[in-house]
Amino acid sequence: MSRMRELIGRIRNLPTLPVVIAKLTRLLADPETSVKRVTRLLAEDQALTAKLLKLANSAYYGFAGQVASVSQAVVMLGFGGVRDVALSASVIDLFGSGGEGDELSELFPVDRFWEHSIGVGVACRALARSLRWPDPEEAFVAGLLHDIGKLIMLQHTPGDLLRVLRLCHDEGLTFVDAEARCDVSHAALGRLLVEQWKLPERISEPVGFHHQVRPKRATARVTAAVQFADAFARGRGVGRSGDDFIPRVQPEVAEMPGIDDLDMDVYIERFDEEMRKASVFLELAGGLQGEGEPG
Amino acid sequence: MKTVRSADLLPGMVLAEPLKDLAGRTLLKEGAELSESYIERIRKWGFEDVAVQGGVDEPQPLPPVVGYQVEGRSWEEVQAEIELRFSRSVDSYLMMKLKKAVLARVRKLVELHAGR
Numbered sequence: 443m444s445r446m447r448e449l450i451g452r453i454r455n456l457p458t459l460p461v462v463i464a465k466l467t468r469l470l471a472d473p474e475t476s477v478k479r480v481t482r483l484l485a486e487d488q489a490l491t492a493k494l495l496k497l498a499n500s501a502y503y504g505f506a507g508q509v510a511s512v513s514q515a516v517v518m519l520g521f522g523g524v525r526d527v528a529l530s531a532s533v534i535d536l537f538g539s540g541g542e543g544d545e546l547s548e549l550f551p552v553d554r555f556w557e558h559s560i561g562v563g564v565a566c567r568a569l570a571r572s573l574r575w576p577d578p579e580e581a582f583v584a585g586l587l588h589d590i591g592k593l594i595m596l597q598h599t600p601g602d603l604l605r606v607l608r609l610c611h612d613e614g615l616t617f618v619d620a621e622a623r624c625d626v627s628h629a630a631l632g633r634l635l636v637e638q639w640k641l642p643e644r645i646s647e648p649v650g651f652h653h654q655v656r657p658k659r660a661t662a663r664v665t666a667a668v669q670f671a672d673a674f675a676r677g678r679g680v681g682r683s684g685d686d687f688i689p690r691v692q693p694e695v696a697e698m699p700g701i702d703d704l705d706m707d708v709y710i711e712r713f714d715e716e717m718r719k720a721s722v723f724l725e726l727a728g729g730l731q732g733e734g735e736p737g
Numbered sequence: 738m739k740t741v742r743s744a745d746l747l748p749g750m751v752l753a754e755p756l757k758d759l760a761g762r763t764l765l766k767e768g769a770e771l772s773e774s775y776i777e778r779i780r781k782w783g784f785e786d787v788a789v790q791g792g793v794d795e796p797q798p799l800p801p802v803v804g805y806q807v808e809g810r811s812w813e814e815v816q817a818e819i820e821l822r823f824s825r826s827v828d829s830y831l832m833m834k835l836k837k838a839v840l841a842r843v844r845k846l847v848e849l850h851a852g853r
Contacts (some may be wrong), residue, residue, distance in 0.1 A: 673835070677823065677839055678803070678804040678839060679806075679819070686821055688822060691829050696831035702831070706834055706837070707838050709838075710838050718803060
């Protein structure tokens with residue numbers, strides 16, 4: 443049995459999303475869904491509702507201070523938008539902010555991990571918007587979750603993660619190359635998790651294959667965007683996800699229309715601006731310190 | 738009129754005196770409104786401080802920095818970090834294009850934050 447499969451077999455009790463998120467996903471798949479039903483569902487989870495409203499009122503979504511209720515959030519963000527925002531808040535919440543003082547937190551600080559992940563989400567959304575894709579918020583979620591498997595390693599197989607991190611640190615390997623030596627894969631683990639969460643393929647494919655895009659998949663475009671956004675966020679120096687390098691960008695990703703001809707100066711400026719507005723997500727990752735102000 | 742260090746110049750400031758080179762030739766006239774590219778040029782020419790119109794207004798606070806830490810660091814230090822990041826990507830045309838843009842952007846931020 444391969445090491446990876448053994449590892450997956452060892453992992454039980456993967457973290458679960460709040461029940462409301464699963465119900466919300468099911469509800470939104472139903473064309474008959476009404477604002478009222480979504481509102482009633484979210485009322486079951488007041489903590490989540492509070493976070494949803496905090497995010498919806500942040501500068502990132504551009505409705506500063508105008509979203510007073512869930513029904514208004516649905517009107518302004520759409521059903522899909524509400525689900526994506528609630529999902530983002532839940533996932534960040536689920537894993538907390540990590541420990542401190544030991545070698546593992548030294549080599550893999552969780553707050554920097556989230557900064558990187560948020561950066562990849564922001565870069566994906568900016569790309570999706572500039573290419574006029576129909577669902578930029580979903581691109582954000584795919585980017586936000588792309589490395590979630592590393593948190594599974596941190597929680598369930600910290601010894602494996604530490605070996606990978608030491609290889610990166612001591613031998614200057616990229617995270618992916620170090621993983622190959624240890625026969626583990628954060629991408630495969632992440633995919634396992636989001637599949638268990640029953641998230642759509644538009645999320646699970648990028649999580650599972652952002653280092654090796656499968657070009658024939660219907661979701662290849664988002665996966666390629668995540669690969670590029672990952673490289674971009676690292677190149678821009680945003681956060682840290684275990685190593686100090688940019689992983690390989692596949693030529694077919696680099697040559698994709700929209701990426702190949704990207705005006706980098708303009709894109710960086712837009713990214714920086716959006717990233718500043720996304721500080722509300724970093725606050726969530728830091729454990730919702732204080733109330734924070736909308737806007 | 739007030740004297741502002743070149744590192745602290747901001748777009749929109751207006752020159753209170755003409756800027757002249759060592760031969761006395763006017764480089765920028767009195768009353769010129771400073772754009773980013775003018776400010777860059779003033780720094781390149783090596784002027785340490787410049788007289789601008791207006792009272793004693795404090796310069797606007799800079800927006801929070803995204804990405805590489807630039808506050809309190811020299812350009813060489815930040816540049817070395819960027820070089821390391823891209824050191825495994827030299828065969829990617831796209832990443833080299835990104836690196837060029839990142840270097841330009843971050844250098845500007847380092848200069849903006851120098852002396853604050």
